[in-house]
Amino acid sequence: GEDVEQSLFLSVREGDSSVINCTYTDSSSTYLYWYKQEPGAGLQLLTYIFSNMDMKQDQRLTVLLNKKDKHLSLRIADTQTGDSAIYFCAESNTGGFKTIFGAGTRLFVKA
Amino acid sequence: DAEITQSPRHKITETGRQVTLACHQTWNHNNMFWYRQDLGHGLRLIHYSYGVHDTNKGEVSDGYSVSRSNTEDLPLTLESAASSQTSVYFCASSPGTGREQYFGPGTRLTVT
Numbered sequence: 488g489e490d491v492e493q494s495l496f497l498s499v500r501e502g503d504s505s506v507i508n509c510t511y512t513d514s515s516s517t518y519l520y521w522y523k524q525e526p527g528a529g530l531q532l533l534t535y536i537f538s539n540m541d542m543k544q545d546q547r548l549t550v551l552l553n554k555k556d557k558h559l560s561l562r563i564a565d566t567q568t569g570d571s572a573i574y575f576c577a578e579s580n581t582g583g584f585k586t587i588f589g590a591g592t593r594l595f596v597k598a
Numbered sequence: 599d600a601e602i603t604q605s606p607r608h609k610i611t612e613t614g615r616q617v618t619l620a621c622h623q624t625w626n627h628n629n630m631f632w633y634r635q636d637l638g639h640g641l642r643l644i645h646y647s648y649g650v651h652d653t654n655k656g657e658v659s660d661g662y663s664v665s666r667s668n669t670e671d672l673p674l675t676l677e678s679a680a681s682s683q684t685s686v687y688f689c690a691s692s693p694g695t696g697r698e699q700y701f702g703p704g705t706r707l708t709v710t
Binding site: 517518520522527528529530531532535575579580585586588589590591 | 631638639640641643646656688690696697698699700701702703704
């Protein structure tokens, strides 16, 4: 079945860029999402990209999509301590009945 | 502002008891979902609904049930709570099939 994989941990220094990577298996994906989960809270939609796009930029966030390799990345520029959280990659398609989530990447930002 | 709320936020119950977790959204979304989140398993889908009187099983539905009598609410019932159901439960809603989901703050359930 469909699967989404992410590395579990990433540690960066404050002010550096963070890059969180994700791979997925469903070649019919329509939407690819990044969600952020802060401690004790639910997931919050950060950004998303349509599968017919290569890149999307939203302030400090840049999403890159390599559809051929089924690889999605989230780059956070000038990472701040407030960016420390778990980041979930997810994919869905309009013909499917559910969204597939990765296990989440825990981002540590060192001051 | 539209929102999605869950209650209670924390619950401790005993094995064998029936427990109901509430979920309420004011976005008028047709699609609603229940997930559980456990270390090492990420998010796992329990049940979902595409509209009033529609309910469907997810990948970990055993021991859980839902009902959808109106657009705003999707309560999750644990028929006979088991220790394996100790988890954090998230409700979510979505404006359309495959679209982004909006999550509630979660309910931490402990079954002793």
